[in-house]
Amino acid sequence: MAQILLARHGETDWNLGRRVQGHTDIPLNATGIAQAQYLADELAGEPLVAVYSSDLGRARETAAAVAARHSLAVSIDPDLREKNFGSWEGLTDTEIRERFPDAKRGAWGDGETTEAVAERVVAAVARARAASPSGPVLVVSHGGPLRALLAHFGIEHGPIGNGEVFRVDR
Numbered sequence: 001m002a003q004i005l006l007a008r009h010g011e012t013d014w015n016l017g018r019r020v021q022g023h024t025d026i027p028l029n030a031t032g033i034a035q036a037q038y039l040a041d042e043l044a045g046e047p048l049v050a051v052y053s054s055d056l057g058r059a060r061e062t063a064a065a066v067a068a069r070h071s072l073a074v075s076i077d078p079d080l081r082e083k084n085f086g087s088w089e090g091l092t093d094t095e096i097r098e099r100f101p102d103a104k105r106g107a108w109g110d111g112e113t114t115e116a117v118a119e120r121v122v123a124a125v126a127r128a129r130a131a132s133p134s135g136p137v138l139v140v141s142h143g144g145p146l147r148a149l150l151a152h153f154g155i156e157h158g159p160i161g162n163g164e165v166f167r168v169d170r
Contacts, residue, residue, distance in 0.1 A: 003136040004129060004168040005043065006146055007066075009058040010035035011162040018092050021142075022085035022111060025057050032058065035163030036065035042165065044069050049135035052128045054080035054142060062163070063140035075131075079124035082142035086111030118148035125149060138165075 010032030014021045028036060039062065048070045053063035055078045063074045088096055088109040096103055103109065121141065128137055141149075143160050150157050153168050 002049075002129070002133060004125060005046070005048075005136060005138045005165055006125075006149055006168060007039060007062065007138060007140045007165040008143060008146055008160050008162055009054075009056075009062040009140060010039075012058050014090075015162060020085045020088050020091055020096070021058075022082050022089040023056070024089045028058050028061050032162060033061070036062040039163050039165060040065040040069045043138065046070075046138075047135050048072065048138055050075060050128065050132035050137045051140070052077055052080065052124070052137060053140040054078070054082070054145075056081055056142070059140045059142060063138070066138055066140070075128070077124045077128070079120040080139065080141045080145060083114070083117045083144040084112040085109055114144070114148065117144055118152065121145040121148050122152050 010028045012021065012026040012032055013029045014026045016029065043066050051063050051067040051072050052075045053059045055076045059080070060074060060076065067074045086109045088111065091099065100109065125139055128139060146160050150166060155166065155168065
């Protein structure tokens, strides 16, 4: 059974400002670049056979740091993207409450449903595993998709930090 490593991208200024990013392509900030390099250091001894990433820059850049250490290319899969939060993207929690007073906690506006995110990221990881069955693969994605994947694999977790990695033996 080959391992799947799931990692969240490094920090962006919108993470720092607690802005909803979703599909908005925000680059890593200086801390995020350092987190990507730390992740590359942390995984340098792993016998990775492939690296997969969301097509958003913050994930691609994080994945590229690790892939470079292993002389691997990054395979891009748009299905590993963060949830599309629709009109909430770019807003803070306070701004969402002010602009959308009827919004309920746990509901994410007019964007993509949590179920749709889970369906597409589980399928993306299954494709990655099928394409690279011989050894550990790294999947770099975003908080929402990683929560969906960890729930799918039955893995308990707390908040998912930028640059954090989870190991799945399934």
